[in-house]
Amino acid sequence: MRALAQDDTRFSISLDTSEDDGEESGWLELLANGMTFDLVGLAPQPAIEVPETVHSFGIGPDRDITQYQALTITPGPHLAAGGAMFPVVRTLATIAAYLSELDGVEAIAWHPARALSDADYFRRSVLRWIEGGAFPGLGLAALVPTSDGGLQSEGLSLFTGQELRLSPDVANDRAEGSKIALRLLNWLVEHGRITESYGFTGPSGETLRLEPVENLGIVEVWRGSH
Structure with a gap:
């Protein structure tokens, strides 16, 4: 995460709690488009279970999603009242697309649609939308x-x-x-x-x-x- 944020101008780590006491906390605050988002589930926190999903996109039948562990990205506390505002949701999807470039990221679960997308499928469809293409109706919906x-x-x-x-x-x-x-x-x-x-x-x-x-x-x- 630190290496990706350092090499990437699209988002940054605005708060790294491990710097406070020298111990890993499993929580980072990410900054993008002037908004902050919390990323939780990193070691040494207990692994987060993959949320229940009903729809899958780009996920082959041989993929055993029960073996996955999850990280969760949510709008920061200052965005709590506007967590469903369009710019917040759009930026949240964009951050998830950026993070899907990390090694070991297999899939992205988009909770409101109960959808699980292959990481590469999610990244390509969301970034095309951000760059002016069609909305990812199969993935974000x-x-x-x-x-x-x-x-x-x-x-x-x-x-x-x-x-x-x-x-x-x-x-x-x-x-x-x-x-x-x-x-x-x-x-x-x-x-x-x-x-x-x-x-x-x-x-x-x-x-x-x-x-x-x-x-x-x-x-x-x-x-x-x-």
Whole structure:
């Protein structure tokens, strides 16, 4: 960690508690974009168990994640009230992408989406987003089939306060529905919470209608403009 921070201009170690008493504490404070984040779980602290995950991206079936140990990054105390603010969450994802370059880092767990991504997959998708590319809808969010044949996002609400739900008529072709959902996830992250209906052109030129359902914190997607 110290070597990476010393060679990297993207973040720094703003507080190294081992300097206080000459003993390793297992905790560092990291600084990026003027914000601080706590990294815990380093030796000699007891190993942190990998959190429960439901979705996996870039993780092969032969990977035994039960053998992993986890480090946890959280916004610092001064960010507690704004931990879900977009700049904080974006910087948190970016730091995780930077740290995935360390030897021995196998995967990144993104708790709000209950997603576990291969370290290289996570790094590439997040850094592309930071550099102006599409939002990593499979990694910082996930897509879940609904009981009626639709498709719903998991994890988007951290960025916009709303989840996305595609009606069955939009998601009946699962591959096409996923393509539509990923495009909409990117658009919603760019535009933020919506409070009124929008017309949207899908990837195949189809007309879609986005309708916020405020009491559920969901944006419904239907075919047609009415």
